[in-house]
Amino acid sequence: MTDFKAYRIKVLGKVQGVFFRKHTQEKATVLGLVGTVENLKDGSVLINAEGEETALSNLLNWCYEGSPASVVSDVKHEEIKSVGYSSFSIKR
Structure with a gap:
């Protein structure tokens, strides 16, 4: 069973x-x-992500690096209740 x-x-x-x-x-x-x-x-980016714990950990680690042109100063995270998204989308 996956977490x-x-x-x-x-x-x-x-x-x-x-x-x-x-x-x-x-x-x-x-x-x-x-x-x-x-x-x-406030100039930050908010990510709500759901999935296997290992994949979430990988995304969290990636956030410290970010996109090629970004300069990340801090990453904060908390575990939240699942919403049940069906895909990963960009909110405008």
């Missing part, structure tokens, strides 16, 4: 205007995760 979890991840730094959301969607899809990614008004 299914859901994480809310907030990524801070230079993460808007650097294709961070697009790269997050691509990484999450490769990892088999579902959820959303969106820019917040």
